[in-house]
Each structure stands twice: as structure tokens, then as C-alpha cells.
Amino acid sequence: MGQTAKPPRQNRTITVDFHDETTYFALVGNTQAFVEFVLAFLLSLGFQLAHKATCRGGGCLTRHSHYARIRLGGLTIWRVQCTTCHAVFTVLPHFVLRYRQMRPEVARDALLATHGGLSLELCAVICHISPMALSRLVCAFGHQSLVTVLTRCGLSLPVYVLADEKHSRCLTDKVYLPTIVSGRVIWPLGSTVEASAAAFTESDGTFQRTASQQEPSYRVKGVLTDGFDSTTKSMRTLFPRARLGNCLRHAINKLPGKLTAIPSSVRKT
């Protein structure tokens, strides 16, 4: 008899801002007040809970069960359940990070220092954590799709985008980071080992598929590239109806190279 593998349980954790720890500890002992606080928080955010596929989300929430997080000094974590689809949501207070002992203040400082360009070693030293813990923390936040997070913020899917790739090194090997931005926001940031159009199409295709799932009528109207062949081809494949433009700054940068055969005395005229 072969055993069938259990499908992984969906992450239904919700982080709730209880303002301070004392509020949380006061609410933990009062079932009704706790659920009402969670509901009020959800209403203030305007977010929908990830119910089961069959549920329309019209049911109530009820306090389901609790457990004590031993590594956090026996902190009680409550779970709430939808009365319609029975989906269970773990309510994580804002002062706890999922599956981590690290305090949010420490995580905040370490991430800010990293984001500011401080080396991993120094970030770890000033925040009294291990360098690997910081790396894992970044990965933990990165498990959510960028499209999902950004659309939760009310951003509409980008219609005019900039697409380019970053050439970087992975120890001795080269890696390429195909990127699409719109204004000051990075939408997808991928990684490939080849600079081919097929590799970029596969990487950016994840963004295109997720965006199309969110909004089936999604269409990119314009893409600006620096003229790199693989990026242009991948954009043409993914967004066939988009207008493809070339960056004017790159043109200005490259023009002198086209005139190198001309003597400088002539170029000055």
C-alpha cells in the first residue's frame, strides 16, 4: 500500500496590529472582544481573508483553538475559523514574526541596515543575530508573490513598464536578473543563468501569468528597453500587443561609439 503524500497546508496566517503587547494580553482572555478586534482590524484594512475556494466569505469568524509558543515564553496564539468553509486562520500579533524568535524591532533594524547597503556581517554584528538568520528573514518575506502584495496596496497592474536585465556574478558564474519596473516600484525581479530570450521569457512569464490571473483583461501598452536583444524578444513574446520603445538616454550614450571612426577634429564640427 503506497502512502499518498499530504498536500502542503495553505499558509493562512494573518498579522494583526494590536498597537501594543498589553492590549493583546488583555484581549486574549476575552473571546468576543478578541474576535471583534480582529474583525475591526480586517475591516480597517479592507482586505479579504483567503477562504477555501468554495466559500464566498459571507460567514462569521469564531475563535477556534489556541496554542502556546514555547520559544516565545509560552505566548498564546489564537486561531479563528470561518463558520462557512471552516478555514482556520492563525492570528499572529504584530510583535511576533512567523516561525521566528527574533523580535520585530531587531528584524526591522537589521533589514533597514541591509537595505541601506550595510554589509551582512556588520548588520549581524550590530543587531546581535547570525548572518544566515538575516538572509532567511529576507527569504521568508519573499515567499509572497510581488504582484499579490502590490495589488493588495491598491496599485493597479502596470500598463507602461521599463524592462531590463542586470548582469551580476554568482561566485564564478554569471547570473542575470530580468526586472520589470513601473515608476519607483519593482514588479518582478527574476534570476536566470542565461541571457537568452527564452530564459527571460520564462522568468518574466511568471509575472505575466500572475497578473493575468489577477486581472484576465490585463494588457501592457508600452515597454521601454535599452535595446538588448533578449529582453526585447522576451517582451515581444509576453506582451505581443505592447508598443516597444528604446531608451533615449542609452541612445545618447551609444552615439559617440558610432562616431569613433570619425576624427575628433571633424566630430567637433
Next chain:
Amino acid sequence: MRVFALGQRLRHFVDHVAATAGSANGERVRRWFQDKKAGWYAVLADPQMPVTSTLLDQAHNAIERKLFAMKGFHHSKGSQQAFLNGLALLYDLVPYQRRAKHAGQCGVEVEGGKVPTRDWFLNLQILTSGGFR
């Protein structure tokens, strides 16, 4: 109008190069323009189209510093995609200006999005929660 002006200026420039530096150079520049001009026309024809890729270069420069700093990115068993997503989220959600027009705002706010609280780290916690749809 801008598109016609560009075509005319490019032709004049090629004529000038051909007249001053010889027809071979003029032809080389003309061929380069021929390859690229469709892309430039596309930029000028649509006013909403971005003109330069400066904002993307800024993002790449910011990310590259962290890739260099974090050798965890190179870990063979590590999730590179999760790590890159995490870096991109930091880039999008950490406020990046102190004095200018968008002081205290993150990239998402600058682009017209709304974040749940004034605390960027709490926003990161809330927005990356798996329980929200």
C-alpha cells in the same frame, strides 16, 4: 509632431555626418538610426511611455549592492527567487526619501498605492501574511 521632428532631425544629422566625415561614416550612422528609430518613435508617439530607463537603473544599483553584500544569494540550496522577492519588497516598501516631494513615502505610495500603517515593517508583516487574499 514630435515624431516628424525626430525623423527630420535624424536625417539632417546623417547628412551632416556624411558631408563632414565621408559617406561611409554617414551610412554607418544611418544604419544604426534605421535599427533604432522604431523604438524612439514609439517613445515619442505615446506621451505616457517612459522616455529613459533611469528609474530601473536606480533599482538595479540599489539591488546590486545587496547582492554583493549577501553571499546567501549564492547558496546553492537557498531559494534565490524568494531572496530576490524579499529584496524587491524591501525596495518597494521601505520609505526612501527624507526631504524631497515624497518625503517619508515608500515606492508603493509614490506610485499611488496605499499601505496599511505608517510603519513600513508592520506593513511588510501585514502585506506578506498568507491569510489575506
